[in-house]
Amino acid sequence: MDIDTLEGLMACKLFEGIKKEEIIAMAHKVRYRVLRFRKGELFTMAGAICQHADILLSGEMIAKLVAPSGRIIQINLQNSGKMLAPAFLFAYDNTYPVTVEAQTDCKVFRVYYDDMVHLLESDDRLSMNYIKILSNIIAFLTKKVSLLSMSVREKVCYYLHEEMLKQKSMLITIPMSRQSLAETFSIQKFSLQRCFSELKEEGIINFQAKTVHILKPQELIKNI
Numbered sequence: 001m002d003i004d005t006l007e008g009l010m011a012c013k014l015f016e017g018i019k020k021e022e023i024i025a026m027a028h029k030v031r032y033r034v035l036r037f038r039k040g041e042l043f044t045m046a047g048a049i050c051q052h053a054d055i056l057l058s059g060e061m062i063a064k065l066v067a068p069s070g071r072i073i074q075i076n077l078q079n080s081g082k083m084l085a086p087a088f089l090f091a092y093d094n095t096y097p098v099t100v101e102a103q104t105d106c107k108v109f110r111v112y113y114d115d116m117v118h119l120l121e122s123d124d125r126l127s128m129n130y131i132k133i134l135s136n137i138i139a140f141l142t143k144k145v146s147l148l149s150m151s152v153r154e155k156v157c158y159y160l161h162e163e164m165l166k167q168k169s170m171l172i173t174i175p176m177s178r179q180s181l182a183e184t185f186s187i188q189k190f191s192l193q194r195c196f197s198e199l200k201e202e203g204i205i206n207f208q209a210k211t212v213h214i215l216k217p218q219e220l221i222k223n224i
Contacts, residue, residue, distance in 0.1 A: 008057030059106030
């Protein structure tokens with residue numbers, strides 16, 4: 001196992017609290033492959049069967065859902081160290097509900113189904129970490145459903161407030177394009193831009209490119 005692969009696995013929550021020597025030993029007991037995907041290449045299509053445990057070693061992948069109207073809804077962005085679709089590996093209906101593609105050049109660590117079962121059964125720490133990963137997914141989806149029921153203004157204010165808390169600063173950087181952010185909210189780009197402009201006119205925020213300065217954080221909360 002090369003150092004880049006090991007570092008990618010160490011960044012994954014599945015191996016949290018496990019020493020690198022142990023990770024190497026675990027990897028030697030299973031069948032695995034390191035796959036490479038170029039920017040724009042599909043990782044999987046909606047409807048495909050989830051048969052492997054996949055960990056994103058490097059790069060970024062994006063999950064998209066195509067609505068009946070043809071509109072593309074961005075579900076989430078997966079960064080290095082994240083497991084890809086861990087909730088579907090052991091599901092009765094183990095088909096991907098979304099299409100996933102590489103946002104950048106990516107490397108993926110793939111473990112076969114039976115070997116993943118063996119790993120989880122052989123180490124309680126891995127099992128607990130896997131449960132935590134699934135629990136966080138449920139929490140994320142709950143927030144996502146709540147977000148979809150909000151107005152455009154509520155969605156933007158909620159997002160900016162969450163980023164302010166996450167980045168621990170009133171000067172935040174939005175880690176995606178306006179188009180991607182609009183797709184995350186399931187709204188049109190012009191609606192998003194109009195909301196940003198209105199918040200700026202009201203003196204709640206100021207912004208330039210991907211940088212947003214929260215001037216009145218309490219006003220964000222009032223709008224959620």
